[in-house]
Amino acid sequence: MAQPPPSDPAAPPPVELKDPVLAAFLAWLIPGLGHWYQGRRQKAVLFFVCIMGIFTYGVFCLGGNNKLGYGRAVYFAFNQEEWRLYYFGQMWVGLPALPALIQAVRVSNGEPPIWHGFMAPPRMMVPKDKLTEEVAAQPTIHDLQSALAPDFDYATTFTMIAGLLNILAIYDAYAGPVVVPPSKRRKMSSSDKEIPEKTDAEKLPA
Amino acid sequence: MMNLPLFAAFWLRLWHSGFVFAVPLVIALSLVYAATRHEEMKDILRHALRMGITITVFMAVIFVILWYFSQGL
Numbered sequence: 462m463a464q465p466p467p468s469d470p471a472a473p474p475p476v477e478l479k480d481p482v483l484a485a486f487l488a489w490l491i492p493g494l495g496h497w498y499q500g501r502r503q504k505a506v507l508f509f510v511c512i513m514g515i516f517t518y519g520v521f522c523l524g525g526n527n528k529l530g531y532g533r534a535v536y537f538a539f540n541q542e543e544w545r546l547y548y549f550g551q552m553w554v555g556l557p558a559l560p561a562l563i564q565a566v567r568v569s570n571g572e573p574p575i576w577h578g579f580m581a582p583p584r585m586m587v588p589k590d591k592l593t594e595e596v597a598a599q600p601t602i603h604d605l606q607s608a609l610a611p612d613f614d615y616a617t618t619f620t621m622i623a624g625l626l627n628i629l630a631i632y633d634a635y636a637g638p639v640v641v642p643p644s645k646r647r648k649m650s651s652s653d654k655e656i657p658e659k660t661d662a663e664k665l666p667a
Numbered sequence: 668m669m670n671l672p673l674f675a676a677f678w679l680r681l682w683h684s685g686f687v688f689a690v691p692l693v694i695a696l697s698l699v700y701a702a703t704r705h706e707e708m709k710d711i712l713r714h715a716l717r718m719g720i721t722i723t724v725f726m727a728v729i730f731v732i733l734w735y736f737s738q739g740l
Contacts, residue, residue: 476706503708511695518691615688622692626699633703 476501476637488634490555492627495634508630512623516554519619520580523612530578533605534616537565538582543602545582547617553624553631574599693722 478484479499488495493509496502525531535558538545551558561580568574573595574581584599606613633639681687701714 501706504702504706504711507698507702507708507711511698515691515695611685615685619688619692622696626696629699629703638702638706639704 478635478637481635485631485635488631489553489627491557492554492623492630495631499634504633508627512554512627512630513557515619515626516557516623519616519623520557523619524609524616526609529600529605529608530576530581532560532580533578533583533600533609534613535561535580535620536582537561538585539565540585542585547621550621551624553627554620555627558620558624689726693719697722 477499484495484499486495487498488508491509492512493505493507496505496508520532520535524534535548535551536545537548548558548561551561558580560576561582564574564576564579564581568582573593578599581599583602583605584596585601600608609616697715697719698711701711701718704714705711
């Protein structure tokens with residue numbers, strides 16, 4: 462938990478956590494937004510830059526091109542042909558990964574993807590009578606793998622790690638920094654001074 | 668004295684291999700993890716630096732072990 466036991470003399474000052482539930486929701490929505498709301502601006506910037514940095518790199522630099530569209534490694538598919546379980550890691554980035562759900566719903570309803578295929582699932586097996594020109598223009602998973610290899614796999618890794626890292630940030634917005642045991646803290650923190658252990662007599666209340 | 672062409676060739680080879688993709692991941696992972704352990708930026712950076720070095724050394728050791736056993740395959 463965020464608040465260390467009050468008897469620990471070397472403990473850092475307690476962190477003011479404004480509305481933890483709302484902050485956790487905001488931290489999920491946009492990485493760092495929950496910390497910004499709580500007034501923890503430095504950590505907000507750090508989380509946003511680190512998490513959105515690797516997510517954006519995976520979406521725009523590795524996971525697509527002008528011809529195929531961008532964000533091709535972030536998509537949701539849950540059917541017999543492909544179980545895209547990676548999305549369960551990517552979705553923790555929040556709003557930036559939500560276009561994949563919109564595209565998945567559209568495609569499952571038989572509609573063509575929008576936004577030039579941004580975060581759209583690849584074309585699955587479609588009966589010939591339902592294969593419209595727009596659907597046929599979409600790349601299959603084999604097209605993506607061969608056109609973007611090996612970057613497609615790197616993009617999947619980058620975006621998934623970004624999502625998983627945001628789980629840590631969400632927890633930090635909700636409960637504050639994880640308390641490090643005093644034995645380890647003395648080695649880690651420069652601001653902490655060596656404080657001698659209290660004797661039994663000192664521990665007793667006056 | 669350092670052999671500059673050899674050094675440049677090493678980094679060029681590294682750039683074209685997948686290793687270069689580990690760099691942003693190690694940096695982001697170290698910083699985010701350290702930020703969930705501390706509130707002060709100074710402590711976060713110190714923890715992140717130590718964790719980044721640990722991850723890099725761990726990956727290097729695993730790489731050397733795998734490279735050694737892959738000889739002659």
